[in-house]
Amino acid sequence: MSAPEPTNPGEGADSTRIVVTYRIDPGIGVEPQAVAEAIRAEQTIEFPFDLAPTWIQNEVVGRIEGIDQQVVQISYPLGVTGGGLVQFLNVLWGNVSLLNGVRIVDLQLPAAFLAGFSGPRFGISGVRSLFNAPTRPLLCTALKPMGLSPKELGATAVTLARAGFDMIKDDHGLASQPWAPWAERVQTISRLVCEIDASSDHHSVYMPALNVPADQLVEAAHQAKEWGAGALLVLPGLTGFDSLRVLAEDSELNLPIMSHPSFLGSTVVNPQQGISHGIVFGTIMRLAGADISIFPNYGGRFSFSQQQCEEIAQACAVPLGELAPIFPSPGGGMTLDRVPEMIEVYGNDLTLLIGGALHRGDLSINAQRLVDAVASL
Amino acid sequence: MSAPEPTNPGEGADSTRIVVTYRIDPGIGVEPQAVAEAIRAEQTIEFPFDLAPTWIQNEVVGRIEGIDQQVVQISYPLGVTGGGLVQFLNVLWGNVSLLNGVRIVDLQLPAAFLAGFSGPRFGISGVRSLFNAPTRPLLCTALKPMGLSPKELGATAVTLARAGFDMIKDDHGLASQPWAPWAERVQTISRLVCEIDASSDHHSVYMPALNVPADQLVEAAHQAKEWGAGALLVLPGLTGFDSLRVLAEDSELNLPIMSHPSFLGSTVVNPQQGISHGIVFGTIMRLAGADISIFPNYGGRFSFSQQQCEEIAQACAVPLGELAPIFPSPGGGMTLDRVPEMIEVYGNDLTLLIGGALHRGDLSINAQRLVDAVASL
Secondary structure: OOOOOOOOOOOOOHHHEEEEEEEEOHHHOOOHHHHHHHHHHHOOOOOOHHHOOHHHHHHOOOEEEEEEOOEEEEEEEHHHHOOOHHHHHHHHHOOHHHOOOEEEEEEEOOHHHHOOOOOOOOHHHHHHHHOOOOOOOEEEEEEOOEOEOHHHHHHHHHHHHHHOOOEEEEOOOOOOOOOOOHHHHHHHHHHHHHHHHHOOOOOOEEEOEOOOOHHHHHHHHHHHHHHOOOOEEEOHHHHOHHHHHHHHHOOOOOOOEEEOOOOOHHHOOOOOOEEOHHHHHHHHHHHHOOOEEEEEOOOOOOOOOHHHHHHHHHHHHOOEOEOOOOEEEEEOOOOHHHHHHHHHHHOOOOEEEOOHHHHOOOHHHHHHHHHHHHHOO | OOOOOOOOOOOOOHHHEEEEEEEEOHHHOOOHHHHHHHHHHHOOOOOOHHHOOHHHHHHOOOEEEEEEOOEEEEEEEHHHHOOOHHHHHHHHHOOHHHOOOEEEEEEEOOHHHHOOOOOOOOHHHHHHHHOOOOOOOEEEEEEOOEOEOHHHHHHHHHHHHHHOOOEEEEOOOOOOOOOOOHHHHHHHHHHHHHHHHHOOOOOOEEEOEOOOOHHHHHHHHHHHHHHOOOOEEEOHHHHOHHHHHHHHOOOOOOOOEEEOOOOOHHHOOOOOOEEOHHHHHHHHHHHHOOOEEEEEOOOOOOOOOHHHHHHHHHHHHOOEOEOOOOEEEEEOOOOHHHHHHHHHHHOOOOEEEOOHHHHOOOHHHHHHHHHHHHHOO
16 A cells, blocks of 8 residues: 555645544533644644644644534544554544543545555455355354364364355454464364365355464465465454455455454443444444454444444445445344344345354254355345 | 463462453443353353353353452463463453443463563663663653654754753654655654764664554564664554564564554543553553553643553553563653653653653753753652
8 A cells, every 4th residue: 555645735625635523522621622623733743733834734733624512523634644554543543542532423534545445355245256145144153162172163164164154254262272273273174164165055164363473464364275264354453453454455365354343342332432333343444454344233242232233334335435345244142033133224235143142052953044044035 | 472381270270370350330230240251251262151061161261250349350261362462462352342331450460471471672671771871761752743854853853862862753643644754754864863873972762653554564663773773663552562572572673662552542541441551551561562651641631640640650660470660651741840740750760751842942952951850860
């Protein structure tokens, strides 16, 4: 990715600026105008505004576009994000994250900015083609529990592949535990799933978790592909959003990527602080190159509301420059009997992620029932 | 780093387990016992407890060590963190981050776990040796504002090096903006600071910001060293804590590392959710290998209280296996007249980080005044 061009001050059009909308909690007792003045300098020059040269005040510092009660809109020239996704996220939420009572509720990214990103390599249409599934929801499940050996996890994977699951992923916490070291596990399961896949009409892939040290991430992804893995699970809250971009842009790798929300919760769950759910699990994941974005569904083990989940699904789908729409994948304690409701809420452009619940009773029967229910959609 | 060994169930001693203390917000309306049961499975097997084999229930799932009103203590066997820092952070705060009303308030790491980490390469004593400063606080400042050219930033660096600052760092938001592209900036400023350093009794180093794409991070660090940079600024909230570990463990690089809190604020600022300030900016930074940890000082532009800041300083200093203690570096709107108070609160094992305030009036005079004030300590 090359650095975005600097804003041409002669143009002066908002179409060349990033617009961030912040909601200020009245509880912090600071006037929105004062907070806006602080943010626009904090996220750019981090320097007393009055001491900056006039041209920097005008062309580098964020510009207050409007204040409506507790809602503040600030625009930033593209030049400040020069250097890529890391610095973009720093402008978005770097130092402001340390302030209490500020929440980002909207984000507008101009075409000139988005042109610097290739985004999801597959997106909804690419993943659908891969699984020859033009209209139905996709099916994903996780190999668990931690503690099982590669062979035991592999046996589960075989059952799920035989039933016709599209994607069989590692539980995101499967790293390189003594019970199932990374290389042994990924090699064993890749082989087993490839064997089933070769003898089946239906395409099933194994998706290992890239819960690996930073200096082994890219190599591990390539190694997994060589062994036969057909997709990758990435944890950008732990390995950095830009590591996701690196994997998505890797043309030799060329595998669909699912993103996991691990460690990102605090960025969204506080209603008065953070970044809105849709921006984190929709817009940013898409910008970084995820093809499928996991988040905890409402009514499961976690705290997201239905509205927040729908906001994520919407952000996965709305136009975003030339970047492909991606699959929302609400998980976290989902059960078979909730599938009709989930399809009603999210529509068919959905990757169903059902884990532990499949194991209550007979795994093979439960898996087959789910595959059959979805096949007709 | 090699994967920790699995817990030997025959030992049964707590000294082989990681102990995490969580405070549960009564406002969520769930009994602490129920939250504890959820967390201990969520952070390990992520699977219905009753469906897991008995040995996994006993030896893999976290163990509730105690519940005292709203405070819950859970211990984890080292095996679950197998794979390194990424998975350790996932066990600590991966999925739990998605729950509302849970905050980690204490963390005990056994020697057997800590032995897997080399931590800070320099630590307080190593950094002190480098700058021949056996007792006084160290002095650091940031090159700003964004918008200046490499030559202009370099001229500021020359003034600060002449005055006798120990470390002259890039503002963390200096990435590769069109006004000062990364390579041109780092090369120019490295050369200028090295020139001053060579002709001076005092050792000053330039510390570039590694606000760069993930796939360029290690190479950028080595390139900066080759050009003459003498320390590195890392943003683990954006590039991942494990990227900090990779740089700290790099023996060819062998440069002190300062960590910046960008993007990490939401993990600490909500009193009812997140991880305590000391654990994030003390324990985790030290585990990952920072020699100096920046955080926003109380009474500056941000929201940290004096108590929270002292908690960070304490976590930088307390025994942590064989890992060296590190410098706390409270910044964010610090002024010259607050220096005596900061030394009184934090002691001399402190890296003073004073930025924009030095530019109010004559930079050279302000810088010299600060250096002189600190030299006598």
